[in-house]
Amino acid sequence: DTGVSQDPRHKITKRGQNVTFRCDPISEHNRLYWYRQTLGQGPEFLTYFQNEAQLEKSRLLSDRFSAERPKGSFSTLEIQRTEQGDSAMYLCASSPTEAGEQYFGPGTRLTVT
Amino acid sequence: DAKTTQPPSMDCAEGRAANLPCNHSTISGNEYVYWYRQIHSQGPQYIIHGLKNNETNEMASLIITEDRKSSTLILPHATLRDTAVYYCIVRVAYRDDKIIFGKGTRLHILP
Numbered sequence: 318d319t320g321v322s323q324d325p326r327h328k329i330t331k332r333g334q335n336v337t338f339r340c341d342p343i344s345e346h347n348r349l350y351w352y353r354q355t356l357g358q359g360p361e362f363l364t365y366f367q368n369e370a371q372l373e374k375s376r377l378l379s380d381r382f383s384a385e386r387p388k389g390s391f392s393t394l395e396i397q398r399t400e401q402g403d404s405a406m407y408l409c410a411s412s413p414t415e416a417g418e419q420y421f422g423p424g425t426r427l428t429v430t
Numbered sequence: 431d432a433k434t435t436q437p438p439s440m441d442c443a444e445g446r447a448a449n450l451p452c453n454h455s456t457i458s459g460n461e462y463v464y465w466y467r468q469i470h471s472q473g474p475q476y477i478i479h480g481l482k483n484n485e486t487n488e489m490a491s492l493i494i495t496e497d498r499k500s501s502t503l504i505l506p507h508a509t510l511r512d513t514a515v516y517y518c519i520v521r522v523a524y525r526d527d528k529i530i531f532g533k534g535t536r537l538h539i540l541p
Contacts, residue, residue: 321473348527350527350528350529352529357533358533359432359515359517359531359532359533359534360474360529360531361531362528362529362530365527365528372527373527373528375528408473408474410473410474412527417523418464418476418479419474419476419529420476421473421474421475422473423471423472423473424471424472424473
């Protein structure tokens with residue numbers, strides 16, 4: 318078990334550019350979650366999947382954000398037309414059962430200049 | 431919004447027990463108390479959870495008051511590697527999926 322992995326670990330982009338992050342959950346975990354964390358705050362829920370179905374989206378997830386989990390394995394989170402306010406750590410977590418313990422990846426730190 | 435209240439920061443001497451308090455006065459009967467911690471530049475790590483009985487695992491002990499309105503996470507022999515932000519969370523196990531984090535307690539272990 319290699320844990321949840323995220324790629325890239327760091328991303329610097331210019332305002333207005335599109336970025337895509339990838340998350341690989343622990344194998345056989347059917348639930349996958351995305352959170353966002355800004356400096357000094359706890360992580361905030363963005364969205365989650367059960368297998369390939371996206372079951373809930375936070376109001377924080379504006380229409381510039383889209384997440385997918387094709388085939389119920391890895392997931393991608395895309396941000397279009399990035400803004401400086403999107404600068405944050407984007408965390409992915411997976412869980413083997415409904416509301417079981419969630420196992421977090423190391424995160425992708427996004428800096429929008 | 432988070433349903434828990436924690437002190438923003440605490441200090442503990444290395445080798446001593448670290449006792450982290452959490453208030454959750456509005457906890458419902460079917461809500462569990464979970465603890466996670468986040469070491470700098472890493473994702474949160476699950477520590478322990480409980481409903482009403484005290485719980486212990488290899489990382490920590492969780493003491494929940496009889497009225498369930500507060501709890502204490504105990505790290506029995508704190509080391510420098512325990513320096514982290516500790517989050518106390520209440521959630522309905524096996525129904526709630528998302529975790530609602532507060533700001534947590536920043537624990538400093540002093541050498």
